[in-house]
Amino acid sequence: MKQLLILFLSIAAVHLHAQTKTALFNGKDLTGWTVNGTEKWYVDKGELVCESGPDKQYGYLSTKKNYKNFELTLQFKQEANGNSGVFFRSTIDGVKISGWQAEVAPLNQHTGGIYESYGRGWLKLPNPEHEKYLKEGKWNEYKIKVVGDEVTTWLNGHMMVNIKDEKIGKGEGFIALQIHDGGGIKVRWKKLMIEEL
Numbered sequence: 001m002k003q004l005l006i007l008f009l010s011i012a013a014v015h016l017h018a019q020t021k022t023a024l025f026n027g028k029d030l031t032g033w034t035v036n037g038t039e040k041w042y043v044d045k046g047e048l049v050c051e052s053g054p055d056k057q058y059g060y061l062s063t064k065k066n067y068k069n070f071e072l073t074l075q076f077k078q079e080a081n082g083n084s085g086v087f088f089r090s091t092i093d094g095v096k097i098s099g100w101q102a103e104v105a106p107l108n109q110h111t112g113g114i115y116e117s118y119g120r121g122w123l124k125l126p127n128p129e130h131e132k133y134l135k136e137g138k139w140n141e142y143k144i145k146v147v148g149d150e151v152t153t154w155l156n157g158h159m160m161v162n163i164k165d166e167k168i169g170k171g172e173g174f175i176a177l178q179i180h181d182g183g184g185i186k187v188r189w190k191k192l193m194i195e196e197l
Contacts, residue, residue: 024063024072024175024192036060037095039179048177048189050084056183058095060087062176069197071145072175077138077188082106083180084187087117088146089171099173102144102153104187107134112142112153112160116167126160133158139190147197 024032027046035041039059040051050061068089076084083105090099100123101115111134112126133155134140143154149169153160175194179185 021193021195024194025189027190030061032064034062034064036062036092036097036176037179044188046190048192050177050179050185050187050189052179052183052185056181058097058181059179060092060095060097060176062087062090062092062174064174066172066174067146067194067196068172069147070175071143071195071197072192073141073143073194074192075139075141075190076104077140078104078106078136078186079188080186081180081182081184082187083109083182083185085115085178085180086142086144087176087178088144088151088173089168090117090173090176092176097176097178099171099176100151100168101178102142102151104142104178107131107136111140112155114151114153114161114163119167123165124161124163130155130158130160133160145197 025048037059038055039053041061042049085101085104087099087101090097097117103110103113105111108131110125114124115122141156145152150164152162
């Protein structure tokens with residue numbers, strides 16, 4: 001009887017855990033998001049697409065809600081120059097964003113690294129040997145976990161970086177996807193799921 005109860009409780013716990021994930025993107029439109037800048041954000045085949053516009057400037061798609069402690073999972077595919085990123089605990093004025101970025105970039109350009117925008121720059125780069133985990137032109141699985149002053153990123157199941165930083169710990173703000181400036185960028189995103197911790 002005791003074993004049955006333990007089994008039931010463990011199944012219930014797994015079920016409860018599964019229920020706490022929320023979709024950030026509904027697969028239909030940009031509900032819940034704010035477009036910052038003149039670059040293009042649109043939905044195609046149930047996927048979220050960011051693409052450089054004629055101004056070739058920075059662009060951001062930010063959540064209307066702020067997130068402090070969370071685990072975010074998503075998939076991305078770089079169709080053209082994939083210089084993008086996922087910002088967290090961030091704020092914005094026009095297209096000047098303040099906060100931290102989990103990098104999404106072309107091969108050997110530090111996907112999974114942590115960058116502080118308009119601040120200290122690169123805080124942590126992935127091991128050069130781990131750059132190979134990026135699948136060029138294919139779907140990649142990305143996981144970002146932010147708890148207190150600690151940030152960990154995973155790319156296709158491989159841990160890329162782990163950092164503890166007091167300034168990050170004090171940060172507040174939204175999550176945002178980025179289009180880098182310079183033009184020629186196109187990235188697809190899907191399965192953006194968040195679990196608040």
